Amino acid sequence: MRLPPQPQERVNRERSLAFLFEGEPVQAFEGDTIASALFASGRRIFSRSFKYHRPRGLLCCSGHCPNCLVEVDGVPTVRACMEPARQGAQVKAQNVLGSLDRDLMSVVDKIGGPFLPVGFYYRTMMRPRRAWPLYERFLRSAAGLGRIDKHGKRTHRFDTEHRRAEVLVIGGGSSGLAAAHEAADAGRQVVLVDDGLAEVGPAPFEVLSPARAIGIYEGGLVPVDAGNVLYRFRAERIVVATGTIEQPLLFPGNDLVGVMLSGGARRLIDRWSLRPGERAVVLAAGGEAIAVDLRRAGTEIGRVFEIGDQAPKEIVARGRKGRLSSVAVDGEKVECDLLVMSGGRQPAYSLLAQAGARIEYDPARGIFVPRALPAGVEAAGSVTGERGPVVHPAPAYSGKGKCFVCICEDVTRKDVQRALAEGFDSIELAKRYTAVTMGPCQGRLCHLPSIRLFAGETGRGLGALGTTTARPPWAPVSLGLLAGRGHEPARRTSIHHRHEELGARMMWTGDWRRVHSYGDPAAEVRAVHEAVGVIDVSTLGKLLVRGPDAVAFLERLYPNRFADLRVGRVRYGVLGTDAGRIMDDGTIGRLAEEELYVTTTSTGAEVVFEWFQWWNAVWGFDVEVANLTGALAAVNVAGPRARELVGQLTSLDCSAEAFKYLDAKRAQVGGVPCLALRIGFVGELGYELHFPSSYGEYLWDTLLERGADLGIRPFGLEAQRILRLEKQHIIVGQDTDSESNTLDANMAWMVKLDKDDFVGKWALEHMHERGARERLVGFEMENGAVPAEGGQIVVDGRPAGRVTSARHSEALGKAIGLAWVPPELAEEGARIQIRVDGRLEQASVRLRPFYDPEGERVRS
Amino acid sequence: MSFLLQCPRCGPRDVNEFVYAGEVSLRPKRSPTLEELTAYVYLRRNVAGIQREWWFHRFGCELWFQAERDTRTNEVLTTELVDSNRQL
Numbered sequence: 032m033r034l035p036p037q038p039q040e041r042v043n044r045e046r047s048l049a050f051l052f053e054g055e056p057v058q059a060f061e062g063d064t065i066a067s068a069l070f071a072s073g074r075r076i077f078s079r080s081f082k083y084h085r086p087r088g089l090l091c092c093s094g095h096c097p098n099c100l101v102e103v104d105g106v107p108t109v110r111a112c113m114e115p116a117r118q119g120a121q122v123k124a125q126n127v128l129g130s131l132d133r134d135l136m137s138v139v140d141k142i143g144g145p146f147l148p149v150g151f152y153y154r155t156m157m158r159p160r161r162a163w164p165l166y167e168r169f170l171r172s173a174a175g176l177g178r179i180d181k182h183g184k185r186t187h188r189f190d191t192e193h194r195r196a197e198v199l200v201i202g203g204g205s206s207g208l209a210a211a212h213e214a215a216d217a218g219r220q221v222v223l224v225d226d227g228l229a230e231v232g233p234a235p236f237e238v239l240s241p242a243r244a245i246g247i248y249e250g251g252l253v254p255v256d257a258g259n260v261l262y263r264f265r266a267e268r269i270v271v272a273t274g275t276i277e278q279p280l281l282f283p284g285n286d287l288v289g290v291m292l293s294g295g296a297r298r299l300i301d302r303w304s305l306r307p308g309e310r311a312v313v314l315a316a317g318g319e320a321i322a323v324d325l326r327r328a329g330t331e332i333g334r335v336f337e338i339g340d341q342a343p344k345e346i347v348a349r350g351r352k353g354r355l356s357s358v359a360v361d362g363e364k365v366e367c368d369l370l371v372m373s374g375g376r377q378p379a380y381s382l383l384a385q386a387g388a389r390i391e392y393d394p395a396r397g398i399f400v401p402r403a404l405p406a407g408v409e410a411a412g413s414v415t416g417e418r419g420p421v422v423h424p425a426p427a428y429s430g431k432g433k434c435f436v437c438i439c440e441d442v443t444r445k446d447v448q449r450a451l452a453e454g455f456d457s458i459e460l461a462k463r464y465t466a467v468t469m470g471p472c473q474g475r476l477c478h479l480p481s482i483r484l485f486a487g488e489t490g491r492g493l494g495a496l497g498t499t500t501a502r503p504p505w506a507p508v509s510l511g512l513l514a515g516r517g518h519e520p521a522r523r524t525s526i527h528h529r530h531e532e533l534g535a536r537m538m539w540t541g542d543w544r545r546v547h548s549y550g551d552p553a554a555e556v557r558a559v560h561e562a563v564g565v566i567d568v569s570t571l572g573k574l575l576v577r578g579p580d581a582v583a584f585l586e587r588l589y590p591n592r593f594a595d596l597r598v599g600r601v602r603y604g605v606l607g608t609d610a611g612r613i614m615d616d617g618t619i620g621r622l623a624e625e626e627l628y629v630t631t632t633s634t635g636a637e638v639v640f641e642w643f644q645w646w647n648a649v650w651g652f653d654v655e656v657a658n659l660t661g662a663l664a665a666v667n668v669a670g671p672r673a674r675e676l677v678g679q680l681t682s683l684d685c686s687a688e689a690f691k692y693l694d695a696k697r698a699q700v701g702g703v704p705c706l707a708l709r710i711g712f713v714g715e716l717g718y719e720l721h722f723p724s725s726y727g728e729y730l731w732d733t734l735l736e737r738g739a740d741l742g743i744r745p746f747g748l749e750a751q752r753i754l755r756l757e758k759q760h761i762i763v764g765q766d767t768d769s770e771s772n773t774l775d776a777n778m779a780w781m782v783k784l785d786k787d788d789f790v791g792k793w794a795l796e797h798m799h800e801r802g803a804r805e806r807l808v809g810f811e812m813e814n815g816a817v818p819a820e821g822g823q824i825v826v827d828g829r830p831a832g833r834v835t836s837a838r839h840s841e842a843l844g845k846a847i848g849l850a851w852v853p854p855e856l857a858e859e860g861a862r863i864q865i866r867v868d869g870r871l872e873q874a875s876v877r878l879r880p881f882y883d884p885e886g887e888r889v890r891s
Numbered sequence: 892m893s894f895l896l897q898c899p900r901c902g903p904r905d906v907n908e909f910v911y912a913g914e915v916s917l918r919p920k921r922s923p924t925l926e927e928l929t930a931y932v933y934l935r936r937n938v939a940g941i942q943r944e945w946w947f948h949r950f951g952c953e954l955w956f957q958a959e960r961d962t963r964t965n966e967v968l969t970t971e972l973v974d975s976n977r978q979l
Binding site for chain 1: 892893894895905906910912918919921922923925928931932933945947949953955956965973
């Protein structure tokens with residue numbers, strides 16, 4: 032039922048719409064919120080409370096309290112009093128077992144009270160221990176508000192936007208508007224953020240509404256929740272005009288359906304033309320003014336009680352089935368279905384406190400006020416605590432029945448008394464123990480009353496008690512908004528689509544998508560051993576180091592020597608830290624006297640690039656480092672017939688004499704300008720071709736076409752892992768970890784300790800003196816079982832090392848691998864035991880490559 | 892962390908664009924003892940106060956620079972390019 036049109040009415044009676052509540056259609060007007068439409072339809076119970084499942088009805092109608100939380104279109108915990116009614120919306124009650132009007136869980140309210148005191152979950156349900164899973168299942172299903180759809184998919188996109196404003200005004204009430212207009216008139220760029228409660232019309236500045244500032248962070252960062260976009264605002268001036276929040280009174284029955292804050296009742300009348308109740312009692316300072324508004328809406332006024340320092344002493348509200356039926360004030364009982372209360376107005380200072388303001392108790396006004404605002408942050412209007420009526424209600428009014436301090440968490444006066452008796456006498460401790468101020472309202476309606484109560488119960492002054500810390504978020508925010516847009520960065524090589532067309536199984540290596548295999552890794556390995564294979568290695572990091580000091584620079588970074596590296600030659604190098612630990616590996620090719628081409632691992636490109644840049648910032652060598660990783664594609668053509676294939680495509684003399692192992696040459700291959708490196712990670716004759724990315728698919732296609740007669744197969748990482756393992760070539764990060772050093776990893780040959788200085792030299796010197804603590808060795812299994820990577824090496828029944836890589840090699844007919852073992856076992860043929868599926872299996876140590884130990888094939 | 896940092900090349904930017912790379916430490920000049928080496932590699936002063944530190948503008952211009960920051964307040968006093976002639 033609606034009242035005749037009201038002057039500030041927000042509904043458009045010309046346009047009606049309908050949505051579903053618990054499956055039943057509800058009529059609404061355009062401009063209605065879900066709550067106002069439900070109230071108009073006669074609904075008074077909107078939710079069930081957190082712990083006791085007590086019926087709850089509209090209280091604040093301004094988005095503060097937890098009483099109208101509902102699920103809308105699958106989104107839980109939506110404030111119905113703020114959510115516009117939409118045609119066809121599916122609205123459901125939450126936190127009920129059964130229905131809103133008959134909630135089976137409300138039995139907790141009848142019998143559970145004495146058994147579920149504050150903090151019960153810390154003390155009960157402990158024994159017997161084995162029953163915990165049962166308790167947990169019950170608690171998990173009973174706890175929390177609302178349900179999320181665990182199988183739900185992303186329904187819409189959230190974005191983050193970085194914004195700047197000269198003046199950011201938070202709050203669109205009269206003071207906020209005035210501040211915004213004043214700044215705009217002075218020619219400043221102004222953005223005003225309002226939660227939608229204020230009606231901000233057309234303005235000479237930008238208005239974000241409905242939108243909520245969720246905090247003020249370090250550096251004056253203000254994240255603003257605008258629904259699907261999170262604006263991260265930086266402003267020169269922040270004006271906080273968040274106003275005040277009307278506070279409830281504490282008396283038994285203060286949570287009954289029909290007990291409302293005066294602001295809520297007024298909003299129902301003024302905005303939605305609804306009569307909040309038939310017969311009302313008003314409990315407020317200046318209650319007559321409220322009574323006038325209520326009479327205007329046709330509500331009969333039972334009685335108006337002024338709230339002051341002295342009176343009343345005792346207030347008890349009673350109800351039937353959770354709905355208010357009468358109020359007794361100092362023994363005077365008045366029948367009513369509406370109780371309009373006001374315990375004064377507390378400045379909504381949280382954002383100011385987060386910004387660094389000091390919060391002090393003002394005994395004259397009976398409220399907490401912000402003081403000592405930090406630079407760049409201002410307060411405007413009633414949030415300063417300097418205006419408005421002064422109300423000094425009692426901390427709590429006595430009487431029989433549950434008196435709620437915190438309606439979000441169902442914390443009663445008795446719970447607070449119990450917490451105090453148990454010794455939680457500091458306000459911060461009591462907050463954590465009772466959970467008061469920690470619910471959906473975030474202290475808006477319980478912070479001041481709970482401190483008043485604490486002060487009353489302990490006999491201490493409010494000023495001495497202090498306040499609890501105000502933390503973000505000040506307004507509820509959906510997790511999706513904080514998570515932002517669903518980014519899963521993926522890097523794809525320029526040949527990626529060819530792999531997909533070939534039906535490759537892809538895998539992640541860092542951010543890169545790489546080919547695991549094209550379906551048959553064993554056949555891919557065979558092709559490389561017997562004919563020719565091609566692998567996309569575009570993911571390798573590729574750095575160009577150029578300048579007069581290029582060689583000197585790399586000599587300081589790597590343990591290797593490069594001064595003697597001739598132009599046109601390539602050398603393998605391992606990067607280390609000053610702690611002597613391995614960080615990356617790759618090849619270094621000298622393209623010209625002052626120009627070197629460095630490759631890194633696929634996941635190490637950025638790290639190595641930053642590492643190079645950093646050391647150069649320290650040393651100031653005359654050298655430039657360019658990261659060409661994305662600019663260049665690379666493929667490795669490997670196998671006994673690789674020479675035939677590459678030879679067909681280039682005019683370069685590819686003979687073994689003219690293009691030797693570890694040579695680097697510039698050449699046109701298939702018409703594409705390439706840097707060709709003769710290196711052999713996979714242990715066969717091979718050419719690694721680096722060329723502009725844009726030619727990726729073209730050169731790949733050319734190689735596969737021209738190699739068809741030669742038996743070419745593309746191969747993936749799995750085949751490469753088997754091939755390199757047959758050669759005992761290590762993979763940094765797989766066979767080494769953050770503790771491994773070059774000496775113990777059997778690469779002492781590259782460490783030139785006679786160099787003047789290089790990163791890691793001193794640590795390696797100490798390690799050299801000290802001797803190896805463990806060694807990286809190859810092993811082969813005696814019975815062919817393949818141990819798991821990370822598998823345990825056992826010596827005399829004790830763990831003594833670990834497997835880092837293991838595979839079955841078809842070429843060798845054996846299970847082989849790499850492992851870290853104690854140095855005394857790093858001898859050819861030494862017998863070790865490896866745990867495989869719980870059993871100990873025999874293996875023997877192999878120090879030389881399993882396949883082609885002399886390297887004849889790779890050099891051929 | 893949400894403070895701003897002055898990149899010597901790009902000007903004030905959100906701290907999220909940068910990578911913090913630790914306090915500036917002195918690399919020993921020549922053949923340190925094991926104790927000196929361990930101190931250089933592993934020990935940090937970890938001051939509560941003004942600290943000279945390395946930053947990298949990773950999501951920006953990829954510049955390494957040094958900043959003086961008060962670790963108690965995150966107030967950044969100076970940022971500057973490294974003078975590589977000064978012995979570090």
